Amino acid sequence: MNEPEALTRQSLTANGTSDNDLRNSLRTGALVMLARGVYLRRADYDALDEAGHHRVRARFAGSRLGPDEAISHVSAAVLHDLDIWKVPLTRVHVSRPRRSGRVTAHLHAHPTAWDEGDLVTVRGVAVTSVARTVVDLARTLPRDQAVAIGDSALRLHPNAGPQLARALERARHRTGTTAAASVLEFLDGRSESVGESLSRIRMRESGLPAPDLQREVVVRDGRRYRLDFFWDGHGIVGEFDGNIKYRDRRDILAEKRREDALRDLGLEVVRWNWAELDRFEVVAGRFARAVARARGRNAVSAR
Structure with missing residues (x-):
């Protein structure tokens, strides 16, 4: 990773920057102070989170x-x-x-x-x-x-x-x-993001059974999908929508095709987002309803 080096008063002075130049650069924003006596050029600062x-x-x-x-x-x-x-x-x-x-x-x-x-x-x-x-x-x-x-x-x-x-x-x-x-x-x-890690914590706090992580399934047309969370005994897929607001129309359509393919296998899909991590009882309710639907289908098919 190529990241800029911190600048100091000494390094700037060695390259011909006077104290007055330094003050002016800080005043105009050309330099940004990271800590006392430690600086970055504005372009380097703006390029970093x-x-x-x-x-x-x-x-x-x-x-x-x-x-x-x-x-x-x-x-x-x-x-x-x-x-x-x-x-x-x-x-x-x-x-x-x-x-x-x-x-x-x-x-x-x-x-x-x-x-x-x-x-x-x-x-x-x-x-x-x-x-x-x-x-x-x-x-x-x-x-x-x-x-x-x-x-x-x-x-x-x-x-x-x-x-x-x-x-x-x-x-x-x-x-x-x-x-x-x-x-x-x-x-x-196997948790691939902060959101997935927090989801596992919320599941345990809510009393949900522990899921399998990153389970791969093959749908009817041969495509392979990796699932964030999978409850094999219940036939339920859990998906954390961490970046849903950044998706364009093609992403949304691809996700719909993916979800339709999973449902065609008889799986229930439960989704949640960042906001719902703070009120996970909503997600727990969805999970309970998905379990009930899956049981109902299994009871009908067993007749």
Whole structure:
């Protein structure tokens, strides 16, 4: 990934920018301040999203760490390209062997102890490993955010799976390990988006049975479809419409053909969107009605 490097007063001055030039560039918006003394050119800033801005800041902070320090927590998750959902990115997080931490406007330093395998190098800076990062966040974040990050970690880095238990064991004397153990038990790398991860959480909270994920089915004309969620015993397909508002007419028609083909197999299709994740009882009601319809059809066909 080719991302811009952070600019500093020193680097700008070395290239002939005076203090007056710097002030004018900030005033006109040609430069954007990411943190005190850290800048990006406007075009580079506009080309990045919030995670991209944080990634630039984290790389800059990482380049200035001591030999026993590393980028950690959500900043490490950003550098590992994990899914970040509703986690504040105001501060860059670092961990270091100290007895106490430190929090400023732009930095959160966590006291820690390192174990073998905790540290890797990403984009040239020391970063906590995927497994250590997932465990640290599972200990400290709300469940929704922790599961979204953990699912994406297993999806993007499947080899990290066996390391999670060891990372949790090494964290046994830190706060939040009970919550972390519950999160790790629930993770599934087959979830392909934040919305699918949140959907699984809502299903469990609503008492719905656990579905199979990414099941492939072959419809009557030979086409193959992969299903977000499938309840084989009920003959019900679950589909999360995360990007429905961005679809054009061709996408909508293709989705209709897909749904018709699934219904032609005798399957019920239950759909939901982002807004309904916050009122999942609506989706649970749809599921219950789909179960009733499927049972009714099966009773008729058995006569």
